[in-house]
Amino acid sequence: MATIVEVARLARVSTSTVSHVLNDTRNVEPATRKKVLDAIEKTGYRQDAVARAMRRSKTDSIGLVVSDAGEPAFAEMVHGVEHAAAVQGLTLVLANSSEDTDRETRAVRTLLARRVDGLILARCPVSSTEVEETMSSQGPPVVLLDRVFDGAPCDQVGADNRESMRRLSAHLLDRGHRSFVVVAGDTRVPTLIERLAGFRDAVLGIEAESSVVLEGTDNDTIKRGLRHALADGRSTCVIAASSPLAVAALECMRDAEVSVPRDIAFATFDGFNHSDLFQPSITTVRQPAFEMGAAAVGMLMERLAAPQTSPRITRLQQRLELRSSSEGYVFRRP
């Protein structure tokens, strides 16, 4: 691989001149510029980003740690981050924590070692203190994505989970539902806490008689709970707080031969792609995952431009997509 000195030698100029035409960071006489460009052409020279990063102590890259790269919602976030980064001329270094504290720690460590210019974290349910320290240390700026929490010492991008869940629940209340099963899942995850809070906001002061909230990290426990809750036949609506939970709930209901929406209504957060092509087509609160990723990059850029301003939090609005899983349910007259 040709280096800048070979180019310089061939063009009979100094390496600094070559560098200056490469980055145009100083005026250089048209004649010499041409010599340099010719030499670059002839040698097939390509700038070495590693050496460049070393000298400038700036890698033009950002790190992204995501808790499950396979999950469609996260995949869209990755996509959004990549896109926005590319637009800014930054490359993306991706790591996956698989919802595991240790892996997350190692991932953050490697990314910091690689001297990324900024870090975007979609954290797993519980982070190590090492990770939490990097959020406030004077290392590269950190943006928390999706799983945000109040009072974090860094910028954050999330969705308006609480408000969306409130809207969804209010809509369902409007349709006459009073007895819900809320499949809330792992309530260590801020996102799920917020969604649960939104439900509580909505039913506050309304006699939502026998609503059941299912919390837990284990799918089988959740399913058992749901089966139990469905058994008495009083619930008219199931709300799942995330897509994996929706899968569990739908599986459980299929196995229990409870049909949606004939026997019960159903709605979920960040549901299934192309849901309108299938039955039951699922009422969904959809996260603008791509935009959230892009927004995180935006915050990172602003933070790099203004390091001292106090941390901010951006909440993107979610879309409520009403479909037959909730709209098709008709209340039985007693």
Place this chain on the structure above:
Amino acid sequence: MATIVEVARLARVSTSTVSHVLNDTRNVEPATRKKVLDAIEKTGYRQDAVARAMRRSKTDSIGLVVSDAGEPAFAEMVHGVEHAAAVQGLTLVLANSSEDTDRETRAVRTLLARRVDGLILARCPVSSTEVEETMSSQGPPVVLLDRVFDGAPCDQVGADNRESMRRLSAHLLDRGHRSFVVVAGDTRVPTLIERLAGFRDAVLGIEAESSVVLEGTDNDTIKRGLRHALADGRSTCVIAASSPLAVAALECMRDAEVSVPRDIAFATFDGFNHSDLFQPSITTVRQPAFEMGAAAVGMLMERLAAPQTSPRITRLQQRLELRSSSEGYVFRRP
């Protein structure tokens, strides 16, 4: 940020000694090792991967260019690549080409500039010559992922598309279908060529009377073609060659009020997640996307170990998941 020289100074040893305990690349007296470790502890020193990469001319990273990071199948590949890379101690630099030749070229260029140790490419339908040259140049080794083609000058990992399509088609022939609509899509993409070829293998010598093959890059054209093909009511089965094509086909059929599987059978490649929860549940040939990504990393490692051996191609077997979209269709007696 503390550097290795500060550690050395504090420990009253040379930087080389520090380096040697860091990488344990040479024996060092327990006493001095302890001094060094204490100094590292005290300074909070972290190795600088950029400087290290520069000196060793090895970045311990691999580049992945994918044509659509949002698409679930590609997301799973990304996931697989990330996982396998992490296991090997490599970090992943991700770029997205959005099925665009220019972006792909730029992505490859950036990754090469970053001196990745290897490159995995899920190429877009048509690559620039620059990209094709990197496949054979003596730069970092390249592995082609998913979209493979015979005679490529580098390693490749794909699925057994042709054989899988042959099996699927044979199964459908067994069930009595003779008149197919094959939604083949962009037949510049090797994957889709292979799938189409598999269909042709299966119907060879069988009077598959009026089968229609729809090729094209434009969804609307595809849909128009499909509507036309469905109009005469002779076709008994639609096969989509990829998930986006399946979406188009299902939309078209929904709009034309052709019901699956009552009016017509349907099957697709790499279909929809959790298809068994919905109606129609879709018969699918499922790519082992995660494994393909992991396998690509594996090939890369082997290639790095043995640079001179001739290019190889690995095909992973796909799983045929039979569901009601094809099994539910009952032939009408004339």
Place this chain on the structure above:
DNA sequence: CCGACCCAGGAAAACGTTTGAACGGAGGCC
């Protein structure tokens, strides 16, 4: 005509590591 200033370009010092060569002391062998 001379000093001040401007401008294009060059020399060289970083950036933080790794690593081959050199070194010095201890021990073993004859």
Place this chain on the structure above:
DNA sequence: GGCCTCCGTTCAAACGTTTTCCTGGGTCGG
């Protein structure tokens, strides 16, 4: 006791850039 070897350690040269400071010639104003 001299010599060789071994072993732990240090020295210093890379790796490929960017960037500060410097230089020498030209221009312009007085």
